[in-house]
Every structure is written in structure tokens, then in C-alpha cells.
Amino acid sequence: MELNDLQAQRAAKLERLRGAGVDPFPTRAAPTHQVAEVLARFDEFAAAAMPVTIAGRIVGARRIMGKIAFAHLEDGTGTIQLWISRADLGEVWFERFRDELDTFDIVQASGALRRTKTGEASLFVTELTLLAKAINPPPEKWAGLQDVEERHRQRYLDLIVNHEVREIFRARARAITAMRRVLDARGFLEVETPVLQPVYGGAAARPFTTYHNALGQGLYLRIATELYLKRLIVGGYPGVYEIGKNFRNEGVDRSHNPEFTMMECYQAYADYTHMMLLVEELMREMAVAATGAPRTRYQGQELDFERPWVRMTMAEAIVERTGIDIREVSTLGALREAVAAANLKLEPKPTWGKQVDELFSEYVQPHLVQPTFILDYPVELSPLAKRKPDDPAFTERFEAFVAAMEVGNAFTELNDPFDQEQRFLEQGRDFAAGDEEAHQMDTDFLNALLYGMPPTGGLGMGIDRIMMVLADRPNIREVILFPHMRKREE
């Protein structure tokens, strides 16, 4: 390891401590309390002269003034001031604190609780030991660590110094716990399905590929859990869900990370209208768990997660924003003429369905700030969703939008194996025509459907994007602990 000057100074201190018989990385710690508890019961403990031992990181500057010194110790539950005097601690450890310990070192401190002259709750230290020497120095005392790249590459440091970042991931955990609580209460069974899949499916995306050496077999990292979860509905579970990582071999931007966390759930004998109710309940409970309230702010706009959400069909939404009725222009040519006649700027797409999707994304989605369901997508865009009984060109599918981001996607699941086979074949033609996101044929999934899958409602929700909204962060990297970063030259 090559050490810079500041690291070398700290390493030299470490060696001096070793030379004096002090283990800079002892095996065990023995705190009796956490800082949060000490602070919560400070006056009680102080009155009882309760001996307290805490363990944590020295943060902020050490303030050394001759024969006494001050420092702050932080243990992940809170921060408390240490009052250190030569008289109480003894000459040897007082001088070690002054000469060999640094900000960021991890220590254990014992003593009694008292307030200082200025009233600050403090631990008056009678015993101090080193638990782990920090060789890396802290960033700037007030500005802290600002550089976004360094914050993400060294998330550990980001978490040490930026406590609001710690809170984001606590809120994330609370939201996911709330999600599980809702699903468990409704009788869904939490399951785990393969990440390594011989056939990928369940979404329109390009996969990562890998290889199993012993089997001599190529495999894909899953892009969705859908087709395995539906096999479990065939298997007889009335409801299943999975929360886990999906992997999509696509670009990285502020709302896309190549690996991301998705919840998918499937409920037998339900349809997409049930899934809308479920989304409303899940989002409300997640908002409350993460932020404390069902109304939150995202980038200056208030979002209201109380039901009911706005519902409109995709066709209605597009008419409202563009004047074009996709139910009446049902060929690619007619649609393009209508777009041209309406003077709309739109990138040309190869199929009617993709063109509709483009029109929607460009002219409708940016307006979907308040929680909104968009219903009834074209069948071309929805190879796993059941057709509408009264309009087979469209499917019983909705997407959930919040803050102009898609956060959920749900269908009444296609359970007709013959229709499903035809959809796969159409996808195969699209793939041959150059659509790299087209669905693969999955004969084992078709075999499962041939045993009969009950009418089923299914739902997927993107947890990272939901957390962007709930944590009020416009970049997905701020809500993923270790976001994907390009490898840096060594």
C-alpha cells in the first residue's frame, strides 16, 4: 500500500502504539450502552452516577487545551461529547490521546456522565482504549465530502460524514419493511426464484449473459421475476411475491442503474383492478414508513399518496394531451399522419405500438406528477397481458406514475397458452426485425400454462424509483448504496 503524507503520519502513530504495547486493532469491544440510550436517559444516569462504557468513532476536531481535552464520539446511534482530563484519565492515556489518536479513530471510553459548564451532556472519561486506528484522514471539517463521484465510489466515507445519506437508507429499509407488511397481511407468500436463467423474460430489455462452467451452459441474469412467479401461481399458491435485484444491460442515467430492486407479486383470481388498489395501499404505507406522512414533497412539489389515484386510459390521456385518438388511427401510417397533422415532433418508431409508446412518453408522461394510473396499453407493447374482452387491440394493463416516473406496471395476466404462444412468436419476429428488447420464446412457461393458470393479477414496482420520490432525490444513485460506477484507471 502506498501511503500519502497524512496516511503515513497516522501509520507512524500506529507503530508507536504497537511499540508501547497497545494493540491498534484489538479483537473485542465491551460497550455497556449505545450513545442514543445514554443521551435519552442522561439525567437519570448522571444522578445515579451510572458507570458507562461506549464505543464509537471520534468525529470532528479534537480540542486539546493543555491538561484537558474535548472530542465527540459517534456510534451510529448518536454523538456525545467526551471530556478528557489528564487528572481523570492518567498521564499515559491522556498523552496517547493527544499524540497518537486522531479524528476517525474508533475508541472505547468509560466514565461518568456530567454536563459541562456550558451544559453539554458529556462523558467524563476515566478509561480510554483504542479499538481501531483510522489511517485515512477525514474530509474537510465543514464542507465535508461534496464530490458526487467520491461520495459514490467511497460510500463508506459518505455515510460516515453525511448523516442525511444514512437516513435515506434507513427510510428505504422502513419502506421495504412496510411493503412486506402489507403483502404478508394480504396472504402473499414471499418466495425466491432464480437469478440465473436459461431463458430470460418478463420485460422488454437486454440481458447480461454469463456462463456455467460445469454445465457448459450459457445463462442470463434475470431481467424480471415474472415468468417464474407465474409458474408458482400455476403450482397452486394463491399469492406470491419476490423482492430482489433485476439486471438490465442498458444505459446508466439518473433513473436507470444496471441492477435495481423490484417487487413483483401475483394474486390468483384477481385482475388489474385489484392491483390498482394494492398499489395505492403499498405506496401510501411506504410513504408513511419512509417520511412519516402520506403527503410528501418531491423537488418542490407536493405529492399526495392518499387514494384514490387518478385513473385514465392511455388512449384518453393521449387524446387529452395531443388531440390524437389512437383508437381511430390504428395503423402505423395513419398514426404518423396524425402526428404530422398535429404538428408534433416525434421520433419515428418501427411499429404502431412502439410509436404509441413514444407519443405517450413524449407528450403525456411528463405531466403525470401526481400519482396516476394509466390503463389499457396496446397489445403490441404487452406480450404477457390479457386482452381487453371488449377491445382485443388493447390489454388489461396499467402503469403507475409518480413525479413523471414509472414506478409500477401491472396486468391481468395472460393465461391462454395459445395466445401466449402467438405473442412469443410475434416477439420473435420483432427480435428478428431488430428489436433487441423483444421477448424470448419460453417453452417451459408455455408448458406451465398448459396445466391451467387461474385468472391472475400481477404487479411489479421499482423500489429504487419509489425511493427517489420518497427521499426527494432526483438521481437513482442517491438511493442505491453502491451505484454502478465505471472502473477507474489504477
Next chain:
RNA sequence: GGGCCUCUAGCUCAACGGUAGAGCAGUUGACUCUUAAUCAAUUGGUUCAGGGUUCGAAUCCCUGGGGGCCCA
């Protein structure tokens, strides 16, 4: 994939064609109630990398790399 911006000490930032600097951190010293402690002194640089222009480049140009924003 395209456009724009950006990369300087451990960190936060100056210097914008003419001696690479400040603050914080660090180091040395003083100091028994500080809390952005104070006071005095002080160390620290492959200016992302490589090439070019120039008497002279952190600065201008080119290529490459990392990051950010916008667009696709």
C-alpha cells in the same frame, strides 16, 4: 450514442498565458470547560493522463480517461 460543463494539496476551493495559492485538516509549541476553541510557527503539488502550440501552459489546442447536467 450526441452536446455542454468539469477534474488543482487529504478535503473545500482560488489562480484563466508570466513565481501554483488560501481555508480546513495535519505537524511543532502554549493553554484545565471547549464546541467552526484560541494564539504562534510550519509541512504538504506528476494541476486526471499523454501529446501539441508558445520564450513561457494548471490556463490555449488535440487525443484518451473519470464525473456531472442536458438531449437521444
